[in-house]
Amino acid sequence: MRITQRGERFTVVDDFLDDEELAELRGVAERSAFSDAVNSTVSVIQAEDGAARRGRRTVVRGATDGRTAGDPAAYARILRLVADEPATFGVPGEDWDKTGFTFWNYPAGSRLGWHSDAGGGRQGSYILFLHTEWRASWGGETLLLDEDASKPRDGLDPADVAGWVRDSDRVPVAVLPRPNRLLYLRAGTPHQVNRVDPTAGLVRTSLTGHVWKKLPESVTESRASFRRLLGALDGSAAPEAGRGTS
Ligand SMILES: O=C(O)CCC(=O)C(=O)O
Numbered sequence: 001m002r003i004t005q006r007g008e009r010f011t012v013v014d015d016f017l018d019d020e021e022l023a024e025l026r027g028v029a030e031r032s033a034f035s036d037a038v039n040s041t042v043s044v045i046q047a048e049d050g051a052a053r054r055g056r057r058t059v060v061r062g063a064t065d066g067r068t069a070g071d072p073a074a075y076a077r078i079l080r081l082v083a084d085e086p087a088t089f090g091v092p093g094e095d096w097d098k099t100g101f102t103f104w105n106y107p108a109g110s111r112l113g114w115h116s117d118a119g120g121g122r123q124g125s126y127i128l129f130l131h132t133e134w135r136a137s138w139g140g141e142t143l144l145l146d147e148d149a150s151k152p153r154d155g156l157d158p159a160d161v162a163g164w165v166r167d168s169d170r171v172p173v174a175v176l177p178r179p180n181r182l183l184y185l186r187a188g189t190p191h192q193v194n195r196v197d198p199t200a201g202l203v204r205t206s207l208t209g210h211v212w213k214k215l216p217e218s219v220t221e222s223r224a225s226f227r228r229l230l231g232a233l234d235g236s237a238a239p240e241a242g243r244g245t246s
């Protein structure tokens with residue numbers, strides 16, 4: 001495992017898993033069931049995106065879980081890396097307490113439009129490439145703009161990540177999906193998956209996940225209702241809790 005590139009908001013690690021761990025994880029990916037992600041609950045999938053396929057099962061592990069029996073060794077390796085990278089993900093247990101593990105297949109013709117993974121308590125994300133070969137002409141690069149797009153720009157809807165990229169004075173970085181490469185980035189960083197070229201000889205296969213703090217909104221909500229309850233009990237008006245922005 002070696003860090004090959006670092007930006008302000010992203011890191012590229014190559015040769016992330018050893019041969020045994022990689023073989024095990026590829027086996028799990030191959031045996032997984034996939035379904036079209038176009039109409040799934042994943043909000044970043046856009047209508048014009050060719051059908052990427054999402055693993056049906058997402059595994060979620062906590063910040064202090066270590067290795068869970070039955071998990072591929074790679075999951076614990078990723079959890080450890082996430083815990084060791086507070087500059088990207090924040091402090092384990094404090095800024096994040098959950099990491100997800102989902103397999104994805106991007107066949108020729110598929111892509112994923114610009115988005116930033118911001119919101120929902122997300123701190124960052126990782127992508128680990130599992131296909132056995134990837135030629136530079138096959139497309140499917142992860143493009144990212146090394147900027148924080150989570151604060152709205154003048155005259156721009158904060159949800160318009162493609163508009164943010166269009167108006168930026170920086171140029172995006174293209175990360176080739178080299179096998180056994182791990183890319184991780186902070187939430188709020190614009191990124192997209194370039195369309196996989198029709199000539200691609202393999203399916204772009206990855207294990208990806210978000211790293212997040214469990215439901216901060218509902219915590220805020222329950223605090224607000226607790227205050228309302230206290231207010232009702234002592235007869236005073238309870239102030240509304242402000243909604244945190246992330
Ligand atoms: O596969 C990639 O390179 C990025 C995937 C992604 O951005 C996501 O699933 O949120």
Ligand SMILES: [Fe+2]
Binds near residue numbers: 115116117125191
């Ligand atoms: Fe993403």
